[in-house]
Amino acid sequence: MTRHDPALLSAALLGAERALNQAILLAPTSHRELEALSGTLLGIEVTSLELTLYVELVPGAEVRLLNHCEEKPTAFVxxxxxxxxxxxxxxxxxATLINSGIELQGSSASLIHLQQVIAGMDIDWEAPLVERLGDVMGHQIAEALRSVFSWSEGARKSLKRQLSEYLLEEGRLTPxxxxxxxxxxxxxxxxxxxxxxQAKVERLMxxxxxxxxx
Amino acid sequence: MNDDAVGSNNPDDSTDFGFSRVDRTAKASMVREVFDSVASRYDLMNDLMSGGIHRLWKRFTIELSAARAGQTILDIAGGTGDLAAKFSRLVGPDGRVILADINAAMLEVGRDRLIDKGATGNIDIVQADAQALPFEDDSIDCITIAFGLRNVTDKATALRSMLRVLRPGGRLLVLEFSKPTSPLLAKIYDQYSFQVLPVMGKLIAQDSDSYRYLAESIRKHPDQDTLLGLMEEAGFVNGSYHNMTGGIVAVHRGFKA
Structure with a gap:
């Protein structure tokens, strides 16, 4: 349990839950993968925010975000x-899980699998846009969105690679x-x-x- | 603490009805009249009065219920069935949800809503008085009463009746208006309850008196610690409560040993 007002936290979780479930519906591959993870319960304690919440994957590839849960989580981080x-x-x-300050109890496999599904979510923006705005306008906006996402993803990867090269090769700051x-x-x-x-020395002594x- | 809190020990045989005193035997029918009047627009009014926050209060209450597949859940004063519909999904086809209310008009609205939502098959609808629940001893896993306890004439009798039907280890959740923890919030809340609420009731439900009663009954309801004491006196153990929205609402939880 957290010190936050449960109603406020429920509002935040409800909004996030609806957005997440909508995104899952628009990402068919992730939808199938999440269906396979049905029954997984993940507990998350964010120490800096004094916040504990639970992520439950229920049949139908739906995600439930909970403020309070009494079941034993599959993994607690x-x-x-x-x-x-x-x-x-x-x-x-x-590697991030091992090297970061995250403490893990329970199954790391389900946590890693879930992270991979979320990170790999490929949301099809076109379907809802076409439904609301029509074929022509919806397709144009979806194309523009795809370009923006593609450019920002490329820029992120490029920045990460260049930063890594600078730290390793130019600056010789990290091995x-x-x-x-x-x-x-x-x-x-x-x-x-x-x-x-040491064992040999002790034995001889x-x-x-x-x-x-x- | 008001007279209801001590239940049948009240010597003058009168009880609160909002800020008025009425004969104990008359309160149930007077409360029924209030809810007959507001039943058809009850959910709409709740949304408007609370800005939709009542859904968040109920969501947290459902989480505290820890309802699982196969369980039997009793929702007392469940009226329009919004909690029952959610419990119906959680307990699944092997579980059972009982939607109980003393008021037939509220139950009719609830039944229609549940049918519209497709929540049928594992829900029983029962017209029942919380003070004399018509269920077997030790037969229910979890009882919820959301915004209903303050309308019950004898709260102590009702709590004992709930304890009787709960299974050992079962829990009671009381979601009810309570006392704001901040004096400033309390003043704003008073203004809202007695100035804005009756006007909204008149505009939307064409019934300002019923909504004035709702506001008054909230003020006469025991505060957080008093209600916790009542639950402990009735026999509930490991009692606790969570304030929500600055204490305007609190959810109390107690277990049957």
Missing amino acids: RGSIEDFTALIASDDPA PKLELEHFFEGVQTLSMQVERA AKAASRRTQ
Whole structure:
């Protein structure tokens, strides 16, 4: 339970729920994938907002957003708003989940699957626009919207790639991912070797001590 | 706390009807007259009076019910059936929803609405007095009473009757107008209730007196802690309440041990 007024929170959740369900109806692929996830209950605690809410996937590929739930969630995640924003936008949700400050209880597979479905939602704007505005006008506006989304998606990816290249190549501010992974492997191997050596030393010392007592 | 709160212990055998005192035996029929008058436009008036917020209050109440497939839910004073329709989906074909109200006119509107929404098959409609529920002991998983308890003559008797029919572990949810937590909000709310509400009632339902009664009955209803005490006295355990919209409305929850 949160400290927020339940009516206010219900208003926000109701609006988000309606928008989400409308978007799912306009994205046939996601609709099928969500149907397969039916029965999943996800608990989300946003620590920075002192807010807990639940996402339930019900038959018919509908999403219910709840303020209060007494069922045991399939997965329960706790983190800041920044952590969740990064997770939703992530291309590699498993890595983001491990490396971010998000705490997870329960099944990570259902959470990752859900994130992938949401991130991959391809909404067909044309159908509702054509229905309301007619074939010609609806198609034109849908084309314009597609161009805007396509351009902004391209710009986002390009910015991300260029930023990454600058940090790695030009600024040498962060090491490349492979180099970092190689370094971590080296650290892990060294750590294991040290542990083995320590165990060997302890065994030899114990043996020496027992000889002295004899 | 008003006289209703102590139920049948009231020595002068009168009770509140809004700000008036009436004979205890007369209150039920007077309340019935009020709801006969407003039944056909009850939902529309609720939407206008609350700006649609009553739907959010009810949504949270449904979440607190934790209703599951196969359960039996009793919605007392369920009138026009908006909670019953939602419970019908949640309990599914193996569950059962009982829509109960003392007022036949409200039940008729509720029945028609439920049929229009296609919510049939697992809903029973029963005309019943909350003080003497015509159901077996330990037969109900969850009881809700939304904006109905304040109209009941003897609240203590009604709460004991609800406890009797609940299964052990079952819960009661009372959604009702309550006392605003901020003095400023209380003043604004008073102005709205006694100046705006009767005018709206006159314009939309052609009945300002009934809506004046609704506003008065809200003021005479026990506040949050008093109602919680009444529920505990009736035998409910683990009682708690949540204020909504600054305490204008509160939802109380109690369990049968």
